[in-house]
Amino acid sequence: MRWRASRVVTLLGVAVLFPVVLSAQAPPRAIAFDTPNDAGGSITVTWPRVDGNGTTNHLVYVATAEAGPYNLAAEVKGKGAVLSDDPGNYGRGEEQDATHFVHVSDFTTADGRQPLDNDVTYFIRVAASKDGMEARGAITSAMAEANFINWAKTNNFVIGTALSLIILVSISLARRKEMFIRRIAGLEAIDEALGRATEMGKAVLFVHGLREMDKISTIAAVNILGQVARKTAQYDTLLKVASYDPVVMSVSQETVKEAYLEVGRPDAYNEDHIFVAGTDQFSYAAAVEGMMVRERPAAHIMMGYFYAESLLLAETGSQTGAIQIAGTDAFTQLPFFVTTCDYTLMGEELYAASAYLSREPRMLGSLKGQDIGKAFLIAALLFGSLLATAGMPFITHALAAH
Amino acid sequence: MFLTRTMPTLLAFLFGAVAVIIYYVPHTVAQEIERELSLWLRILYAFAYFLGLYSILNLHWNRISRREGGWAYSGVAIASFLVMSFFVVYNDGAGPFAPQATAGGYQWMFTYIHVACSSTMFSMLAFYIASAAYRTFRARSSDAAILLVAAIILMVGRVPVGRAISDFFPEAAAWLMEVPNLAAKRGIMLGVSLGAIATSLRIIFGIERSYLGGGEE
Numbered sequence: 172m173r174w175r176a177s178r179v180v181t182l183l184g185v186a187v188l189f190p191v192v193l194s195a196q197a198p199p200r201a202i203a204f205d206t207p208n209d210a211g212g213s214i215t216v217t218w219p220r221v222d223g224n225g226t227t228n229h230l231v232y233v234a235t236a237e238a239g240p241y242n243l244a245a246e247v248k249g250k251g252a253v254l255s256d257d258p259g260n261y262g263r264g265e266e267q268d269a270t271h272f273v274h275v276s277d278f279t280t281a282d283g284r285q286p287l288d289n290d291v292t293y294f295i296r297v298a299a300s301k302d303g304m305e306a307r308g309a310i311t312s313a314m315a316e317a318n319f320i321n322w323a324k325t326n327n328f329v330i331g332t333a334l335s336l337i338i339l340v341s342i343s344l345a346r347r348k349e350m351f352i353r354r355i356a357g358l359e360a361i362d363e364a365l366g367r368a369t370e371m372g373k374a375v376l377f378v379h380g381l382r383e384m385d386k387i388s389t390i391a392a393v394n395i396l397g398q399v400a401r402k403t404a405q406y407d408t409l410l411k412v413a414s415y416d417p418v419v420m421s422v423s424q425e426t427v428k429e430a431y432l433e434v435g436r437p438d439a440y441n442e443d444h445i446f447v448a449g450t451d452q453f454s455y456a457a458a459v460e461g462m463m464v465r466e467r468p469a470a471h472i473m474m475g476y477f478y479a480e481s482l483l484l485a486e487t488g489s490q491t492g493a494i495q496i497a498g499t500d501a502f503t504q505l506p507f508f509v510t511t512c513d514y515t516l517m518g519e520e521l522y523a524a525s526a527y528l529s530r531e532p533r534m535l536g537s538l539k540g541q542d543i544g545k546a547f548l549i550a551a552l553l554f555g556s557l558l559a560t561a562g563m564p565f566i567t568h569a570l571a572a573h
Numbered sequence: 574m575f576l577t578r579t580m581p582t583l584l585a586f587l588f589g590a591v592a593v594i595i596y597y598v599p600h601t602v603a604q605e606i607e608r609e610l611s612l613w614l615r616i617l618y619a620f621a622y623f624l625g626l627y628s629i630l631n632l633h634w635n636r637i638s639r640r641e642g643g644w645a646y647s648g649v650a651i652a653s654f655l656v657m658s659f660f661v662v663y664n665d666g667a668g669p670f671a672p673q674a675t676a677g678g679y680q681w682m683f684t685y686i687h688v689a690c691s692s693t694m695f696s697m698l699a700f701y702i703a704s705a706a707y708r709t710f711r712a713r714s715s716d717a718a719i720l721l722v723a724a725i726i727l728m729v730g731r732v733p734v735g736r737a738i739s740d741f742f743p744e745a746a747a748w749l750m751e752v753p754n755l756a757a758k759r760g761i762m763l764g765v766s767l768g769a770i771a772t773s774l775r776i777i778f779g780i781e782r783s784y785l786g787g788g789e790e
Contacts, residue, residue, distance in 0.1 A: 210599045317600045324597055331770065338771050342780065385614065387769045390776065397783035417625025418618060426783070429577075446632045447625040451687075453694035465642045479698060486701040500765040502758050507702075510709040518761040522768030525783050526775070533780050537771045544767050 199229060199306075201297035203313035206274055207260050208324075211289040211317030213276045215260075216245075218297050218308070220253060220269045227301045229271065233278040233287075234294045237310060241296060242285075244278035247271065259323030259573025287315045323573040330570070337547070338540030345536025352535055357496055357514035358527050361472070364494045365402050368469035374409040375399070376468040378459060378484060380475020380499065381452060384418040387522075388500050392475035393419070393426055394525035395498070399472060400430035404439055411468065413448040413459050420447050456480035460487040473497040473512070474521060477504045485511035498524060582779040589777035630654065657682060723749055 199218035206213035216231050228248050232241035254267035261267055275295070277286045287293060294312045298305040344350075368375045377396055382389045396412065403410040412427065414420035424445045431440040448462070449455035460483060463471065471488040473481075473495070481497075481504040488495050489511045497508035498516030508515045516524060519541065526534030555566030588610070595603045633647035641647075657679060662669045665677025674680065710721045729735040730746025775781035 208599055210601050210604055317602075319598060319600050321597055321599045328597055334767065334770055335774055338774055339778075342774075383618075387772055391768075391772055394772075394781060394783035417621040417623075417628070420628055421621060421624055443631065443635060447628040448632075449629070450622075450625060451691070453691040457690075457694055461643060461646065479695060482698055482701050482705060483694065486705055489705075500761075500768070502761045502765075505761070507705065510705045517764075519764035519768035522765075522772045525772075525781065529783070534775065537775050537780065541767045541771045544770075545764065548763055548767070 199297040199299055199308040201231075201295065201308050201311050203293075203295045203311045205313060205316045205318075208318055208321040211315050212287050213274050214287060214293060214295065214313045214315050215272055215274055216295055216297060216311075216313075217254065217270045217272045220271055221250060221299075227299050229273075230298045230300050230305065231273055231275055232296050232298065232307075233275060235291070237294045237312070239294075241294075242278040242280055244275045244295075245273045247273050258568070258571065263568065289315050289317055291315070326569055327572065334544040334547075337544050338537050341540030341543060342533045342536035345532045345539065350532070350535055350539050352527065352538055355516070355520055355523065355527055357498065357516045357520065358524055360494070360496055360514045361399065361528065362402070364470035364472070364496055365399070365406055365408060367494055369406040369408045371469045373469035374411050374466065375403055375470045375472065376459075376462065376466075376493075377410065377412045378471065378473045378475070379412070379414055379416075379419055379423070380473070380477045380501075381415050381455070381480065382476040383416050384422055386476060388476040389416075389419055391522045391525065392498075393422055395472075395474050395521075395528065396423055397426045397430050398525055398528035400427040401434055404431045404434045404436040407436070407439060410444060411462070411466075412445040413455075413462065414446065415448070415450065415455050417447055417450070420445060452478060452480055453483075456483045459484055463488050463491050463493070467491055468493055471495045473499075473508070474516070474524070475499065476501050477508075482507040482511065488512075578782070582782070586777050586779065589773065593777075 201216055201218045203214050203216045206215045218229065221227050221229075226249070228246060229251065230243060231245040231247070233244040234241045251271045251273065254261035254270045254272050255263050257272070258267075261272070275287065277284045279285075292312050292314050294310050296307055296310045298307040300306075341350075365375060377399060379389060379392045379396075384390070384393075400410055402408075410427065412420075412423050414423060424442055427445055428437075428440050428442075431437055448458040462468075463484075464487065468491075471484075471493050473484060473488075474497070477484075477499050478501070481499070481501070485495060485497060485508055495512040496514045496516070497512040498521040499505060499508060500518050500521050502518065505515065505517055523538050523541070526538050551566060551570065555570065558565060559567050591606065591610075595607050630651065633650045635641075636644045636647040637651070660678035660682065661673075663678065664671055665674035665679075667674055706724070709717065710724060711717065726742060727746045727749055729738070730742035730744075730749075735742035735746070772781065
């Protein structure tokens, strides 16, 4: 009985003194340092992982002087994030799994939130908080700095550089020897479509898609337009270009004009045939559909990035009986083009089109480089899948985007 | 020649290289350059919109003056532009220099005419999908037959009645989306990324000049 009483007293004592015990036993050992790979204005604070049910919160205080006052900068509830959650900045491993972190970019003052300045030393302490009691750890200090290189993107840089080198070497080799490029049916069909339009004495309608001039798919579309315009100029076929964006229209006008000049047909060029049909998605679709139905062009060439208007345009075009060739890197729209168009350029074929049509050796060399790069990627995928299956995710981690 | 070929090629190289470098440099200087470039782009776009406006009005005016087929629609387009412009300038009585009013004629026409018309166009997609699907799913080849079977499984698996019939349908539908569909999608994306790199290199190094209107030198 006496034994039981002593145990009850002990338990009561533990319950009453728990915050003191917390305060005495759990002050987090925090480390602070400049957040890597950022533009500055941020300090990373780390402390050892807290195991258990995650009822202990952590409060991060910041001061501009060691003596304080310390202002609350961040509150991390429960277990919080661990370093291995951000492998791009902090890597992977047991140590990273056992360390919490938080990015501190500002702190609370009487005047509101104040951002951290670069190149200023800040003093930081982390407190473990439970049931209203805090156990404050030792003071540490750090300085936020703007970094010149984002090392988290090293893998991206290495892979990008390697692929670029492969493409550039292929371009260089293409000058010396002839390269075999597989036949792309959709591009072979462009000649057929233009020939058909010429025979029928009808126009060719070129549609760019809905993206602006700074997007690579639109640049690819304009490159194809240049090649198409040369041929329409040679065949003396009417070419109409319906743009969505005024900048794309202006660039297209110059592209077509230059193409007509190059083949010696400046007289056939008419600026009014390259126009803005609408600058709103469905207004544009309605305008182009109207043109397809009323003017009945013999060929519709739709190249670029498309959204929901893809099916509206392609299905209407299909009902007019025109030969339709589409090319897009918008994989969500590809099924619509495949079902409604005579030929569809899928993904990379859109980017290959200009080089393929020009038959210029250096351009074809870039296509060869693209294919070699793809072969390397396929090999990496297969090898990486095998290693990951065997519990060695080295390649998976090396190729991860950060 | 310098202004039409060499200068644009040099600019393409310069800005292309700067854009690549900025991607790997998080420093505030790099961010400021990026901000400055995007500001130039916005200014360029603002001027280009005048060209776009001229182009669209010119297109419709020519159709009306030549009495081309459907010229009445062009009349509606120009009339709509004039009416909308009037209400934008009127700005619910506040005038053209005040912030755009959240009520009034312009907002009313935008909400009850423009949005309604856009929604009508969008809703037509359902019928277009049906007619396109009908043509595609006529099982005239083995490819079309496979597509038809996959589509039926997917459609049945995505509606409540599919699970009521059998658990096979939702599970098979999920497998179709997560395995063959995702694999194809990622394959396309890999090809697109490589194509984008190759196109960018061709432009940055002046190999691709079709966008300048010419090809080889």
